[in-house]
Amino acid sequence: MGGKKRDAPTRQTTPKGARIVSAFLENAEVFRTAKTTNAKVDGPAVLVLKYRPDFDKRDFDRKAKDLVRLGQEGKLSKAKSDRTSNTVYDRRTGKTRTRTNVFRERVLRQLTKNKKLTQQHGTRETNKYLANKSLVDRLYAGQRGGITARGQGVDPDHIQELQMDGEDAYDNLRLMDSWTNRQIGSDISVALRDVPEGTKIIVKWIAE
DSSP: OOOOOOOOOOOOOOOTTOOOOSEEETTHHHHHHHHHHTOOOOSOEEEEEEOOTTSOHHHHHHHHHHHHHHHHTTOOBOOOOOTTTTEEEETTTTEEEEHHHHHHHHHHHHHHTTSOTTOOOSOTTTOHHHHTHHHHHHHHHHHHOOOOSTTSOEEEEESSOGGGTOOOSGGGEEEEEHHHHHHHHHHHHHHTTTSOTTOBEEEEEEOO
16 A cells, blocks of 8 residues: 655764763753852753663663652752761771671672671582672672673662762662773763752653
8 A cells, every 4th residue: 555655763872973862861950050150940850850771771760760750759959069978887896987888798698697708619509609699790890899880790870879879778779780880970960060059950751
């Protein structure tokens, strides 16, 4: 059956060599101008999240969904920069450590508590290390660093980002793919660089 051929929608392409970002500010120009002129912006910063093909999609979607919800609940705002916000005092060593590293070690103990990590005998039912070896290995890989792609490591991630006024508490932490976690955190930081501290943030999610 004949008929008029429909034009295909124009595809948006990223210029060759350009870096794909997972977070950008919809009203960035408003905040850049305000920063230059020392003006005050009325209204929230509008942060847009978009999946990157190098991300773990399940982890990114979960993160984006939670940030959208937190923004709708009025809980997100640009936090004051504080490099010590993620540190806790370790009575055992007498030193300060990051809460994320303490959380990571607690998870590792739970995953391996009935066998030493060097013992790889028994079955998946009797040896927790064997049962959880893939996750344990990725937790240690995230701790060592050198992450260059998704699937290489796992990090504790703040569900509500510290940079968006999230609380540094254990119940605000969960495991996330290391690459996805670090890249989205960096992209959000760049997106919010011209936003004054205390500014409310709402989040939009471009779902794939």
